[in-house]
Amino acid sequence: GESVGLHLPTLSVQEGDNSIINCAYSNSASDYFIWYKQESGKGPQFIIDIRSNMDKRQGQRVTVLLNKTVKHLSLQIAATQPGDSAVYFCAENLGNQFYFGTGTSLTVIP
Amino acid sequence: DAGITQSPRHKVTETGTPVTLRCHQTENHRYMYWYRQDPGHGLRLIHYSYGVKDTDKGEVSDGYSVSRSKTEDFLLTLESATSSQTSVYFCAIRGTGGEQFFGPGTRLTVL
Numbered sequence: 018g019e020s021v022g023l024h025l026p027t028l029s030v031q032e033g034d035n036s037i038i039n040c041a042y043s044n045s046a047s048d049y050f051i052w053y054k055q056e057s058g059k060g061p062q063f064i065i066d067i068r069s070n071m072d073k074r075q076g077q078r079v080t081v082l083l084n085k086t087v088k089h090l091s092l093q094i095a096a097t098q099p100g101d102s103a104v105y106f107c108a109e110n111l112g113n114q115f116y117f118g119t120g121t122s123l124t125v126i127p
Numbered sequence: 128d129a130g131i132t133q134s135p136r137h138k139v140t141e142t143g144t145p146v147t148l149r150c151h152q153t154e155n156h157r158y159m160y161w162y163r164q165d166p167g168h169g170l171r172l173i174h175y176s177y178g179v180k181d182t183d184k185g186e187v188s189d190g191y192s193v194s195r196s197k198t199e200d201f202l203l204t205l206e207s208a209t210s211s212q213t214s215v216y217f218c219a220i221r222g223t224g225g226e227q228f229f230g231p232g233t234r235l236t237v238l
Contacts, residue, residue, distance in 0.1 A: 051227065060230055060231045060232050062229075063228055066225075110225065113158065114185065115170075116169070
């Protein structure tokens with residue numbers, strides 16, 4: 018199977034600071050990527066996506082960067098808020114299937 | 128929430144009993160997926176469907192079967208539940224842009 022990994026299992030940031038969560042993927046043929054947020058006891062929530070023909074995509078307070086050369090994906094959250102505390106993970110799409118990382122747990126310190 | 132519901136939301140059962148989990152969607156999406164989520168693992172694909180009566184296996188399909196007799200419903204069956212199938216199960220649909228959206232999950236405990 019595909020391997021999608023995250024560099025750090027946990028991340029703590031001060032409220033108001035920016036957060037950066039990283040993800041490595043293994044298959045250079047992957048053409049679509051998604052970042053999810055998962056709060057305890059809930060299903061994964063779609064945050065933002067990016068296709069392989071793009072390097073950067075911005076949403077509301079979030080930015081995803083894609084570096085295809087090193088097969089690396091990052092999620093940047095601006096002005097992190099307590100409500101951002103959750104597990105974040107990336108997904109890599111190949112054909113009809115998605116492959117998921119194990120996640121980074123983000124804790125926002127008030 | 129992409130109109131996805133799962134039932135039941137919680138279930139406790141005994142080893143050897145059959146269990147069926149239901150995923151229901153209201154938006155007529157062609158692709159539906161079943162995943163399991165366990166500590167230390169990313170979401171792992173069990174089975175997926177690309178249309179009525181059209182299904183395919185995923186990474187961890189052993190011990191599971193699926194059926195899709197209507198576009199809106201995708202059923203996951205554990206024919207004879209084992210303790211290793213204790214997990215949280217998520218259903219997902221694939222949106223028109225290729226995105227995956229998830230349901231709220233079913234927490235299954237097999238004693």
